[in-house]
Amino acid sequence: MSAADMSGSVPRWLLLDVPGAPAAARRLQEQFAETRSVALFEGTEFHELREQGPLLVDLQHSPALTSLCHLDAGSWPGLLLVSASPAAQLLAHLRRMLTVTLGLHHKALLNYYNPHTASYFFDGCDPGELSCWLGPISLLRWFGGTWADRAIGSQGWQQLSNPGLTVARLENEHSLSDRQQRQLQQCLLERHAWQWSRSIGRDYRLLWSDLQQGLKLGFTERPVLDDWLWLRLQYPHARPVPELIGASQRERLDYLRQLWQNNQG
Known part of the structure; x- marks a missing residue:
């Protein structure tokens, strides 16, 4: 599937799932050295793992990489993001999404940037929760599905639009709903x-x-x-x-x- 075949706006960002495909970071450096990217864990409590963590890649001036994300999604796994917000605002939101609260006392890293995790987690959100979690992201795409989908060979393109409801901003260490926890x-x-x-x-x-x-x-x-x-x-x-x-x-x-x-x- 080419970028032209995808409905909606052209993605501006790729949140590259480096933990799920470590070779992707090396390919990015070798094939697209001029493309700007930022380590998502930079400056967070996961700072020491920043080189092994996900990368937010700017696709604005890289149509070749944008096409590869659609034509060879397995080599460039992650989330394609459409957002009109400034990069700093988007990055701050994505970093807030990393740490979540389970119940009253448990904290965890949410690897929502993994296409499999995304296929469960975002499916566990109602429109209000989705509006909160997507925040400055207007459209989210990824190639994947559940682990069961992978097992039977039925993965495909997933797409989510931000409902745009008026909700409170995503909190630091946001608490997960019971449904979201069940999905994970x-x-x-x-x-x-x-x-x-x-x-x-x-x-x-x-x-x-x-x-x-x-x-x-x-x-x-x-x-x-x-x-x-x-x-x-x-x-x-x-x-x-x-x-x-x-x-x-x-x-x-x-x-x-x-x-x-x-x-x-």
Whole structure:
């Protein structure tokens, strides 16, 4: 798909997901040395990681790079931004988006610049929240989708317009809604299932079904959930019992393992 095929305004900025594609920063320096870019982590609490963090790339005088972002999105992953605001204002907003609050006491880095994360996070925003999070950004585009989309080969171009509702400015360490947190948790789970399916060559949909079954059995701790997936691979046709005995998740999984081993014998 070419830039001309995309509806709406021509993007002014690329928020390049360097953490997701480390080679992209090197390609930028080698192929577009004159193109202006700013490290998003510069001057933030993540300053020490600035060279490994995302870059805000000015596309205004680089039509060749703009075209590549559409023609070879896999090599230039990230978010394409349309904004009429001054660069300093946009940059300040993007940096405010980095740190979020989960619940009352937990703080986290939000890697919204990753196309997969964006596909979950922004889908968890209502129009008011979207107006707040996009702020000076009028249009947002990226090539990607969910991890499930990637697993079945159905990624594509995503586009979001700022609803433009009158809302309060995005706060520092903005609090995430319950829906946004659920979306991000779904992102982590589906990524885990995708990584498993890739590493062992199992169909993603079957692996996701196994993972969901493990969660329903109460195996929410990551090491225990992983061991459950291994156990399910060893006993694909065994049926879990309604009640598992044990004080901890590990003990309940061990109980189930012993039960299945004895039934096999």
